[in-house]
Amino acid sequence: MANPLFDTLFEQHVGNDTVFLQLPDGETITYAKFLQTTAQYAGLLTKLGLQPGDRLAVQIAKSPQALAIYASCVQAGIVFLPLNPAYTANEVSYFLEDSGATVLICDQKQVEALSPVATTCSAALETLNADGSGTFADKAQKLPEVYDTVARVADDLAAFLYTSGTTGRSKGAMLTQGNLLSNAKALMSEWQFTAQDVLLHALPIFHTHGLFVASNIMLLAGGKMIFLPKFDLDHVIAQLPHATTMMGVPTFYTRLLSDPRLNKALVTHMRLFVSGSAPMLAETHVQFEKRTGCSILERYGMTETNMNTSNPYSGERRPGTVGFPLPATEIKITDSNTGETLPDGEIGEIEVRGANVFKGYWNMPEKTAEELRADGFFITGDLGKIDQDGYLQIVGRNKDLIISGGFNIYPKEIELLLDEEEHVLESAVIGVPHPDFGETVVGVLIADGDNALDLEKIKINIHKSLARFKHPQRLVTLPELPRNAMGKVQKNALRKRFEKLFLE
Numbered sequence: 393m394a395n396p397l398f399d400t401l402f403e404q405h406v407g408n409d410t411v412f413l414q415l416p417d418g419e420t421i422t423y424a425k426f427l428q429t430t431a432q433y434a435g436l437l438t439k440l441g442l443q444p445g446d447r448l449a450v451q452i453a454k455s456p457q458a459l460a461i462y463a464s465c466v467q468a469g470i471v472f473l474p475l476n477p478a479y480t481a482n483e484v485s486y487f488l489e490d491s492g493a494t495v496l497i498c499d500q501k502q503v504e505a506l507s508p509v510a511t512t513c514s515a516a517l518e519t520l521n522a523d524g525s526g527t528f529a530d531k532a533q534k535l536p537e538v539y540d541t542v543a544r545v546a547d548d549l550a551a552f553l554y555t556s557g558t559t560g561r562s563k564g565a566m567l568t569q570g571n572l573l574s575n576a577k578a579l580m581s582e583w584q585f586t587a588q589d590v591l592l593h594a595l596p597i598f599h600t601h602g603l604f605v606a607s608n609i610m611l612l613a614g615g616k617m618i619f620l621p622k623f624d625l626d627h628v629i630a631q632l633p634h635a636t637t638m639m640g641v642p643t644f645y646t647r648l649l650s651d652p653r654l655n656k657a658l659v660t661h662m663r664l665f666v667s668g669s670a671p672m673l674a675e676t677h678v679q680f681e682k683r684t685g686c687s688i689l690e691r692y693g694m695t696e697t698n699m700n701t702s703n704p705y706s707g708e709r710r711p712g713t714v715g716f717p718l719p720a721t722e723i724k725i726t727d728s729n730t731g732e733t734l735p736d737g738e739i740g741e742i743e744v745r746g747a748n749v750f751k752g753y754w755n756m757p758e759k760t761a762e763e764l765r766a767d768g769f770f771i772t773g774d775l776g777k778i779d780q781d782g783y784l785q786i787v788g789r790n791k792d793l794i795i796s797g798g799f800n801i802y803p804k805e806i807e808l809l810l811d812e813e814e815h816v817l818e819s820a821v822i823g824v825p826h827p828d829f830g831e832t833v834v835g836v837l838i839a840d841g842d843n844a845l846d847l848e849k850i851k852i853n854i855h856k857s858l859a860r861f862k863h864p865q866r867l868v869t870l871p872e873l874p875r876n877a878m879g880k881v882q883k884n885a886l887r888k889r890f891e892k893l894f895l896e
């Protein structure tokens with residue numbers, strides 16, 4: 393095969409006049425049209441001097457054209473590097489410099505801020521706006537609607553996705569064609585996607601979830617996507633009756649649950665709701681099923697590995713777990729200090745091996761060697777355990793582990809108890825510096841609506857279920873938890889905010 397990823401996902405649709413993308417205003421784009429645009433964009437990238445293996449940085453709004461840029465990179469053998477539009481010029485400068493991208497595509501509105509950055513990094517600047525206009529689109533329009541696909545092999549790079557960097561410096565995860573293709577095939581078959589499916593797509597496409605999980609599966613299956621620029625509750629509710637499936641982060645589901653319009657009638661056509669990218673409360677799962685009759689399928693993945701595990705399509709979807717390893721993906725739980733495999737039921741590092749696991753971090757051989765073992769197992773940095781039926785449960789991030797007076801404390805255990813308390817919507821448990829214990833436990837609570845929380849009572853209740861060393865030394869309330877674009881709670885921001893609580 394000349395270009396495994398392009399030939400499998402895209403080439404099959406040349407001349408296919410069925411709808412690939414449907415926009416909120418009703419406009420539709422066929423597969424055939426999408427591939428003509430892709431060919432023009434690929435032609436332009438080549439004309440701009442990008443060679444196979446070069447990097448293209450893209451910081452633009454979600455649009456069909458933005459997705460066609462990804463496709464054109466695959467066709468021209470260029471490494472696609474999408475960036476969150478929320479990044480500042482300073483941050484973009486780091487990504488350009490680190491990746492060595494030679495072209496940056498941005499929104500016209502950002503030209504003033506980004507052109508000095510592009511100049512410093514010797515990158516050419518082109519524009520592509522949310523409505524599909526811009527210098528890049530203008531130039532591409534004059535080019536042929538066919539392009540000679542560049543030959544690639546499965547081990548060649550397809551994309552750099554910078555890790556969301558909730559701690560430390562963001563790292564460029566090098567993803568190969570083979571990584572993306574193997575995962576799309578595994579997920580399409582596990583979740584039973586077909587050309588009849590209509591996916592409600594409200595995720596961003598600078599992240600693995602919306603870009604690879606959602607879009608690659610639909611391209612492989614030949615289905616249709618209702619392509620929304622972002623998650624807007626009214627738009628999602630308006631479109632749900634026209635969809636068969638939706639993929640989301642947990643906040644999509646909590647927001648839907650907060651709206652009385654969510655009911656069984658709204659979702660009669662839906663055969664699958666998927667959640668991932670951040671932990672979903674077991675309570676959300678239960679409430680959603682109660683209200684709609686649909687059991688959300690939770691899966692687990694990350695930028696570096698694509699998707700690793702999934703609750704079953706057929707069979708029990710167990711709330712609070714992320715299910716079983718996908719076909720051809722191995723999972724093991726290991727001791728953080730010795731690296732030895734632990735028996736089922738014990739908490740340790742989650743390690744993953746398979747065709748889905750990335751090639752390493754760009755320009756960071758030492759970091760790669762620390763996290764990617766010679767035998768192919770990747771140390772995810774997540775802590776988990778496997779229950780007696782083989783379901784994987786994530787108990788937190790390694791760096792979120794609290795060590796107080798020499799004892800290990802897993803925040804999740806305390807969060808689960810706090811979440812059960814009256815009027816608690818959600819919680820986050822963190823470790824903060826303490827003069828005696830090194831670190832101690834602080835529970836951050838968010839109240840449900842306008843309800844006041846009885847912190848004293850909550851404290852007494854949870855103490856009953858926890859060993860003394862795990863007792864939060866302080867419970868505090870906030871209006872909401874700080875989250876990043878994918879809905880992940882930013883515990884480092886909370887740790888910073890409360891770092892002096894016991895030091896003053």
Ligand code: AMP
Nearest residue numbers: 556668669670671691692693694695786
């Ligand atoms: P990212 O690379 O931005 O996709 O973040 C990956 C991280 O998100 C993982 O290492 C986990 O910590 C977290 N994550 C993803 N899916 C889940 C899930 N279903 N439950 C809990 N955490 C998750």
